Amino acid sequence: MRVSRLMLVTLRDDPAEAEIPSHKLLLRAGYIRRVASGIYAYLPLLFRVLQKISAIVREELNATGALETLLPQLQPADLWQRSGRWSGYTAGEGIMFHLSDRQGRELGLGPTHEEVITALAADLLRSYRQLPVNLYQIQTKFRDEIRPRFGLMRGREFIMKDGYSFHADEASLRECYAEMDRAYRRIFSRCGLKTVAVEADSGAIGGSASQEFMVTAEAGEDLILSSGDGSYAANQERAVSLAPEGVPLAAQPCRDLATPSQTSIEALAAAHGFDPTQIVKVLLLLARCADGSLLPVLVSLRGDQLLNEVKLANGVSARLAPEQGGLLSIEPLTADLVRTERLPLDLAAIPFGYLGPDLSDAVLASTEARSGLGNAALSSKPQPRLIPKLLRLTDPTAAQLDAFVCGGNSPDRHRVGASWAGLGLKPEVVDLRAAQPGDRCLHDSNQNLVASRGIEVGHIFQLGRKYSEALGARFTNESGTEEALWMGCYGIGVSRLAQAAVEQNHDSNGICWPVAIAPFEVIVVIANLQEPSQRQLGEELYTSLLAAGLDALLDDRDERAGVKFKDADLLGIPWRVVVGRGAKDGQVELVQRQGSLKRELAAGDLLAELPGLIGAERSGLLA
RNA sequence: CGGGGCGUGGCGCAGCUUGGUAGCGCGGGUGCUUUGGGAGCACUAGGUCGCAGGUUCGAAUCCUGUCGCCCCGACCA
Numbered sequence: 001m002r003v004s005r006l007m008l009v010t011l012r013d014d015p016a017e018a019e020i021p022s023h024k025l026l027l028r029a030g031y032i033r034r035v036a037s038g039i040y041a042y043l044p045l046l047f048r049v050l051q052k053i054s055a056i057v058r059e060e061l062n063a064t065g066a067l068e069t070l071l072p073q074l075q076p077a078d079l080w081q082r083s084g085r086w087s088g089y090t091a092g093e094g095i096m097f098h099l100s101d102r103q104g105r106e107l108g109l110g111p112t113h114e115e116v117i118t119a120l121a122a123d124l125l126r127s128y129r130q131l132p133v134n135l136y137q138i139q140t141k142f143r144d145e146i147r148p149r150f151g152l153m154r155g156r157e158f159i160m161k162d163g164y165s166f167h168a169d170e171a172s173l174r175e176c177y178a179e180m181d182r183a184y185r186r187i188f189s190r191c192g193l194k195t196v197a198v199e200a201d202s203g204a205i206g207g208s209a210s211q212e213f214m215v216t217a218e219a220g221e222d223l224i225l226s227s228g229d230g231s232y233a234a235n236q237e238r239a240v241s242l243a244p245e246g247v248p249l250a251a252q253p254c255r256d257l258a259t260p261s262q263t264s265i266e267a268l269a270a271a272h273g274f275d276p277t278q279i280v281k282v283l284l285l286l287a288r289c290a291d292g293s294l295l296p297v298l299v300s301l302r303g304d305q306l307l308n309e310v311k312l313a314n315g316v317s318a319r320l321a322p323e324q325g326g327l328l329s330i331e332p333l334t335a336d337l338v339r340t341e342r343l344p345l346d347l348a349a350i351p352f353g354y355l356g357p358d359l360s361d362a363v364l365a366s367t368e369a370r371s372g373l374g375n376a377a378l379s380s381k382p383q384p385r386l387i388p389k390l391l392r393l394t395d396p397t398a399a400q401l402d403a404f405v406c407g408g409n410s411p412d413r414h415r416v417g418a419s420w421a422g423l424g425l426k427p428e429v430v431d432l433r434a435a436q437p438g439d440r441c442l443h444d445s446n447q448n449l450v451a452s453r454g455i456e457v458g459h460i461f462q463l464g465r466k467y468s469e470a471l472g473a474r475f476t477n478e479s480g481t482e483e484a485l486w487m488g489c490y491g492i493g494v495s496r497l498a499q500a501a502v503e504q505n506h507d508s509n510g511i512c513w514p515v516a517i518a519p520f521e522v523i524v525v526i527a528n529l530q531e532p533s534q535r536q537l538g539e540e541l542y543t544s545l546l547a548a549g550l551d552a553l554l555d556d557r558d559e560r561a562g563v564k565f566k567d568a569d570l571l572g573i574p575w576r577v578v579v580g581r582g583a584k585d586g587q588v589e590l591v592q593r594q595g596s597l598k599r600e601l602a603a604g605d606l607l608a609e610l611p612g613l614i615g616a617e618r619s620g621l622l623a
Numbered sequence: 624c625g626g627g628g629c630g631u632g633g634c635g636c637a638g639c640u641u642g643g644u645a646g647c648g649c650g651g652g653u654g655c656u657u658u659g660g661g662a663g664c665a666c667u668a669g670g671u672c673g674c675a676g677g678u679u680c681g682a683a684u685c686c687u688g689u690c691g692c693c694c695c696g697a698c699c700a
Binding site: 009019141158492494529530561562580581 | 691
């Protein structure tokens with residue numbers, strides 16, 4: 001390709017719309033253009049990068065026996081209703097773009113493809129003899145992200161490799177999961193990325209085990225907690241650790257304590273000399289379910305600990321009845337929320353700031369039930385259905401306390417020396433605390449968790465039988481009985497990966513692509529187009545490099561040399577051949593974009609050497 | 624959705640407080656000079672100041688509404 005024909009437009013200034021280096025550079029170097037928020041055009045240069053990434057993904061997946069396929073992006077609502085995800089994905093905070101066709105049938109624009117693929121599996125897979133099967137596709141996904149961000153990092157339309165495997169038993173699923181783990185490591189390594197595999201939460205996809213692959217970068221959206229020895233790494237939303245040792249409260253008879261306006265752990269601890277670890281912190285939250293029901297949740301944690309909302313959402317989800325249709329959201333139950341949502345709750349009955357773990361379900365009795373005066377007439381909103389029983393969940397840090405300080409369930413009153421038995425409670429213990437950097441590791445208490453940031457470029461899940469059961473994807477096993485398929489699913493954010501590669505490989509002059517995914521491997525720069533010897537040698541070299549099988553780009557623009565050097569650096573082409581003053585003697589200059597190599601050599605020697613140099617880097621495997 | 628910020632030639636910005644001529648740098652075109660790290664000079668084209676309404680003799684500037692974009696939080700490849 002010739003730069004003169006490339007529709008190349010590079011920008012001198014950072015575009016105002018971009019914040020992080022990779023986004024700025026992709027815009028400045030002419031790789032992408034924004035069309036709308038979270039929606040980008042992939043220009044020819046980036047398209048080549050995406051093709052190269054895709055080729056690596058295909059090679060590695062095909063080598064495992066996975067089958068490439070292509071599924072519809074326009075998906076009927078009933079498939080999603082059958083899996084139980086339609087309302088969760090379309091209502092409220094749902095991320096699925098959806099529409100009605102001319103017949104009034106509802107459709108969704110695929111944010112992911114579990115439903116479609118599982119319905120196909122139900123149709124096609126009948127016998128254990130066909131299993132296991134692993135299908136994948138590389139295709140555009142649509143997600144109405146709450147906040148699109150950072151260019152290709154979080155787009156509303158993006159390219160994803162998604163794969164789904166089907167198995168006769170869990171052991172086969174585990175095997176495939178492990179194989180995908182290995183394939184993913186090879187893929188990212190071949191793309192020239194430094195990644196770390198971390199334990200992850202399964203999120204809305206569901207299922208049991210899951211692991212994310214993070215490109216380590218400052219601009220990453222995720223917080224990773226890992227041990228120094230490298231044996232443990234997890235996304236913070238999933239991470240577990242040992243809480244710091246607490247200061248035990250001496251066993252004593254339970255007594256009341258006047259605590260006017262001491263509604264925070266800090267105030268309470270400061271006023272009475274308690275250590276925060278002696279206090280049980282009680283949080284009241286409200287879970288919204290897909291069927292419209294509202295479930296109040298009472299969480300107890302040790303006073304020094306923070307709530308991990310992902311763990312809480314998982315804990316609550318697991319305790320919902322099937323007819324509640326899944327959890328939509330969970331948020332603190334505050335006086336403001338009661339008012340703005342017109343919840344049928346008597347605010348006066350809830351002693352905010354003084355909640356104890358034994359808060360009575362009676363506080364949920366509605367005002368109208370108590371006074372006979374409804375406020376429903378004031379609102380046109382339908383009254384949400386409030387479940388009149390608290391779901392009480394307790395973190396181990398709180399459950400393990402023998403004696404503690406907690407709220408007295410009435411204003412300005414706490415209790416000292418309370419105990420679970422004394423309060424008449426048998427706590428339902430669930431891990432709910434957020435692990436923090438500096439916490440001791442579970443596997444080795446001599447090590448501490450350290451924080452780093454990462455960009456999630458891949459995620460693999462063991463789904464189990466959630467979707468196959470919901471969509472009736474069954475097969476006949478060896479003994480002739482029918483059972484649901486075991487499933488795994490595996491994703492790679494292809495367009496995100498391209499930007500993550502820039503985030504990890506750039507300098508003050510521009511992008512430094514790893515050879516394996518660079519749009520071009522070498523750029524031949526004719527320093528002065530007006531000089532016939534330079535022009536001729538440049539053209540010859542370009543043709544020869546192409547013939548040698550290299551992805552070569554020729555900068556044949558009639559610009560000053562400096563302009564062409566700047567652009568070559570900005571574009572990030574890994575190797576540059578300068579045909580300049582030495583051209584009349586057949587000498588050229590070879591420059592490596594990232595690194596210190598820079599030397600003069602005869603054009604003939606260059607042709608002999610460069611294919612070998614680039615070929616060695618092309619495989620991309622990091623040492 | 625809550626909080627913060629921004630919309631002025633293709634790009635980056637000033638002008639707005641205190642209403643009166645739309646300006647700078649980069650980029651584009653032409654010519655001459657220059658030619659190994661974003662050249663110089665000259666000429667030149669290009670703007671409904673996001674949009675709608677209002678106040679005013681007069682609005683980029685003041686007021687109201689609206690749309691779009693970016694950043695911080697919940698979402699996720």
